[in-house]
Amino acid sequence: MVGKHAVEAATQYGSIRRSRDFGDRGLSGVEVTVIGRELTGSETYMRQKLTATEVLIDVTQRSDPTRPLIPNERIGHLPSHAVVCDLVVDPYVLQSDPPTERSLEGIPRGDLDPFKFLPNDPAWTKTIPASIPSKHRRATATCSSRPGVHPKEYTARYGELLLPCSTA
Known part of the structure; x- marks a missing residue:
């Protein structure tokens, strides 16, 4: 949904x-454009789509969380002014068996503070394990604070935080 x-x-x-x-x-x-996970495996198709993408929103529910849907190398196909909005915010859990990777490889995982990261942000790699490629970066909005105990209040607050991003 x-x-x-x-x-x-x-x-x-x-x-x-x-x-x-x-x-x-x-x-x-x-x-x-909505891209089914089956198409993300095609380098040619994804390059064509990503080079023309200005806002990439990740809302995937993956069947295989051990592999990213979009490797970091492909993030480099996005225009330099593109923005990534991560609504999945799954964590990197490399010590589990099998390990879990994020669907967009090499993007940070934020919370209510910070939730937005610019490509040169020194905090970019704080939530990314050193073994995960993160060379290709775009401005990213990501927040792991999902509606829980007080869903209405959390959702309203998250909306307030994202509003400046949508009016830029």
Whole structure:
């Protein structure tokens, strides 16, 4: 369901009001592409898609958490101004059997402070094991604080934190 809501929000610039406002100003709509996990294995296909991607949102529920869906080398195909929004926020758990890797290899795992990372951020590698490639970086919003005990309050706070990212 997270993916469905992410797609709906993306097609409306994050809000219906903003979508209407942009339409009233004659701005064109947004193209949203959803890629099934089976396609992520194709280097040629992914290079074509990633070079034209400005916002990459990860909402995957993987069947194999031992392998990233998008290796760090492919993150390098994104334009330098691209933004990664990680809604999965699965951890790196390399000491487990089998080990767990993040679906987007080499991106940090944030929380409510910090939740956004620029490519040159010294905190970038604090949550990434040294054995994980992280050379290719893009501005990233990621937060492991999921709605739990007080889902309404947590969701509202997370929305407040992400709002400046959506209005830039």
